[in-house]
Amino acid sequence: MMSISPTYLLYFVPLLVAISLVYGATRHEDLTLILRHALHTAYWMTGFMGVIFVILVLIGLLV
Amino acid sequence: MAETDLRIVEADGIKIDLKNRYLAAVLAWAFPGLGHFYQQRYAKGTLYAVCIMTTYILGFAVGGAHVVYASMTPGDRRWHYACQLGVGVVTLPALWQTMRLNQATERISRPGQPPFFRTRRDFVPAMGGWMSPPRRPVSEQSADEVAAWYARKGAGYEMGTWYTMIAGLLNILVIYDAMSGPLIVPGAGRRKEEDQDDTQDASGPEVRTAKTVDGKVTADSNVESIREPKS
Numbered sequence: 291m292m293s294i295s296p297t298y299l300l301y302f303v304p305l306l307v308a309i310s311l312v313y314g315a316t317r318h319e320d321l322t323l324i325l326r327h328a329l330h331t332a333y334w335m336t337g338f339m340g341v342i343f344v345i346l347v348l349i350g351l352l353v
Numbered sequence: 354m355a356e357t358d359l360r361i362v363e364a365d366g367i368k369i370d371l372k373n374r375y376l377a378a379v380l381a382w383a384f385p386g387l388g389h390f391y392q393q394r395y396a397k398g399t400l401y402a403v404c405i406m407t408t409y410i411l412g413f414a415v416g417g418a419h420v421v422y423a424s425m426t427p428g429d430r431r432w433h434y435a436c437q438l439g440v441g442v443v444t445l446p447a448l449w450q451t452m453r454l455n456q457a458t459e460r461i462s463r464p465g466q467p468p469f470f471r472t473r474r475d476f477v478p479a480m481g482g483w484m485s486p487p488r489r490p491v492s493e494q495s496a497d498e499v500a501a502w503y504a505r506k507g508a509g510y511e512m513g514t515w516y517t518m519i520a521g522l523l524n525i526l527v528i529y530d531a532m533s534g535p536l537i538v539p540g541a542g543r544r545k546e547e548d549q550d551d552t553q554d555a556s557g558p559e560v561r562t563a564k565t566v567d568g569k570v571t572a573d574s575n576v577e578s579i580r581e582p583k584s
Binding site: 298301304305307308309311312313315316317318319320321323324 | 364365366367369394396397400401404405407408411415508512516519520523526527529530534535536537
């Protein structure tokens with residue numbers, strides 16, 4: 291189904307953590323709120339990437 | 354607003370002394386988190402330093418020593434370096450390496466054709482080639498040094514380049530945070546606040562947008578003490 295090794299998806303994890311935390315920290319000063327914001331950003335990014343992934347898989351199946 | 358008013362900001366109920374905000378911005382660029390240490394915002398400084406430097410170092414780990422280099426030679430315009438430069442002084446050796454390589458590279462003019470660049474055969478890059486640009490010529494049609502780096506690291510070279518670029522771009526956000534405090538988007542989450550306001554008691558609506566208190570700028574989302582006077 292995928293033309294690359296699934297282990298390549300591991301590249302996503304450090305980026306997700308770093309981007310979420312830095313983005314959250316630029317919006318808040320309180321650490322609890324930073325972590326909450328980071329968690330929300332991580333969910334959103336993962337969901338967005340998941341939707342794109344599903345769309346691409348469907349296109350791959352149809353074409 | 355006077356410059357002194359911008360020195361103290363308030364976010365999440367925490368007062369922040371930005372001190373010399375321009376110096377903080379320069380320090381934040383020089384090394385991620387350093388501007389926040391200067392402002393005694395140690396927790397955020399540590400968070401930024403760990404996140405950004407880990408991303409940057411991981412980029413080198415998966416992509417090798419050549420994911421960061423500066424070059425504007427035709428055929429090898431490394432625009433990625435503009436993003437990587439955001440990480441600070443740790444990227445500056447790339448400029449020095451480029452200067453060294455350029456001194457060892459001759460430009461050959463050809464009538465009616467773009468100039469051709471060729472690096473001397475006896476040139477040895479410093480620091481084991483760390484952040485050094487590829488030897489000239491670089492061409493997509495030939496097996497040059499860039500092709501060798503790709504062959505050696507595979508997708509890692511591409512990923513390493515992206516990691517280091519993203520680290521640099523993230524540090525731009527950090528520079529802004531050091532200079533102006535946490536970024537507030539006016540109106541963000543307004544619907545939730547309105548819902549909460551409906552259930553609040555008669556003590557007045559909670560202020561959630563940037564405000565000036567006692568002549569100071571606040572950028573607050575959860576400050577109990579700052580409330581609009583009841584009309």
